[in-house]
Amino acid sequence: MTLTVTHCVASIPTYPICKHQHKPPRSLSRRILSRSNRVSNVNIPQSTSLTFEPRNECECFNLYEQQVPYGQAWAWQKSIVNEKKTLIQRNEDCSDSLFVLQHHPVYTLGTASSEQFLNFDIKDSPFDIYRTERGGEVTYHGPGQIVMYPIMNLRNHKMDLHWYLRSLEEVIIRALSKVFCIKASRLKGLTGVWHGNQKLAAIGIRVSQWITYHGLSLNVTTDLTPFRSIVPCGLLDYQVGSVRGLLKEFQSSANCKRARLPDPDDGQLLDITCKSLIKEFSEVFQVRINYETISRLELLERKPVNHLEEETN
Structure with a gap:
């Protein structure tokens, strides 16, 4: 099997380019975290094949049960990136951050993306469209897809974008292999993780002053229909797949025993x-995960968001 993540990098749009933009409710963080606190301190099973000593701390906003508007999550990322840049300028400690969430249905493009990969009139899009500063072509985010936005200070790890992209791929490959026996792998010349010609995930990043943002998305229980309205990541000869879809293919196979939940429902599968x-x-990047609370996001919402500087390496 193969899993897909697509590399995307571009520049900052200050607006969605589609008329269907929805403003997030005020104090969104309070509503989101009040319902997700029960999963914020989950006991993640310890690996039996790998032990490590975390070198760095990573604050984690685990909002995976919620559908966060894309614009809101984007604003949170930019606020944290600016915060980390300020800390670095002051020669103060700058640790890592991680958002885990789902989005309302939305299409996103990198700054250099071509509208030829949209199979609809951009003025009559079925969902909001955002042109972002990540690289790569158009992709879709929606319910049933787990999105991870790592905001990493690569000075604390390795100042190498190739290494960073391969590490994000490794996170997905390990997760699918260990829990679902999905043999995920890379395809030569393509950033991402694949199963055959099915793309299960997409990776799109931006790096500014060695601070990363944007990240990866993995199709878990996602309705794949919206992908038919685009050419995902500009790749014409590949399909889009999901974890749920692959598990259905495996139901009659005796090659892999999924002892804990042989046939999980959608909620269990996402969890x-x-x-x-x-x-x-945590293991790939050797970080200790510290689950953050409501007050941190509320502080971010009160801070003004400044235009980020152009990418510098």
């Missing part, structure tokens, strides 16, 4: 996948 992704993220 299992989320825990596995966070666990593998």
Whole structure:
């Protein structure tokens, strides 16, 4: 099997380019975290094959049960990136951050994305469209898809974008292999993780002054229909797949025993996948996960968001 993540990098749009923009409710963080606190301290199973000593701390906003408007999550990322840049300028400690969530249905493009990969009139889009500063072509985010936005200070890890992209791929490959026996792998010349010609996940990043943002998305229980309205990541000869879809294919196979939940429902599947992704993220990047509380997001909402500087390496 193969899993897909697509590399995307671009520049900051200050607005969605589609008329269907919805403003997030005020104090969204209070509403989101009040309902997600019960999963914020999940006991992630410890790996039996790998032990490590975390070198760095990583604050984690585990909102995977919620559908966060894209614009809101984007604003949170930019606020944290600016915060980290300020800390670095002051020669103060700058640790890592991680958002885990779902989005309302939305299409996003990198700054260099071509509208030829949209199979509809951009003025009559079925969902909001955002042109972002990540790289790569158009992709879709929606319910049933787990999105991870790592905001990493690569000075604390390795100042190498190739290494960073391969590490994000490794997180997904390990998570799918260990929990679902999905043999995920990379395809030569393509950023991402694949199963055959099915793309299960997409990776799109931006790096500014060695601070990363944007990240990866994994189709778990996602309705794949909206992908038919685009050419995902500009790749014409590949399909889009999901974890749920692959597990249905495996139901009659005796090659893999999924002892804990042989046939999980959608909620269980999202929960299992989320825990596995966070666990593998912690191990791959050797960080200690510290689950953040409501006050942190409320503080971000009160801070003004400044235009980020152009990408510098």
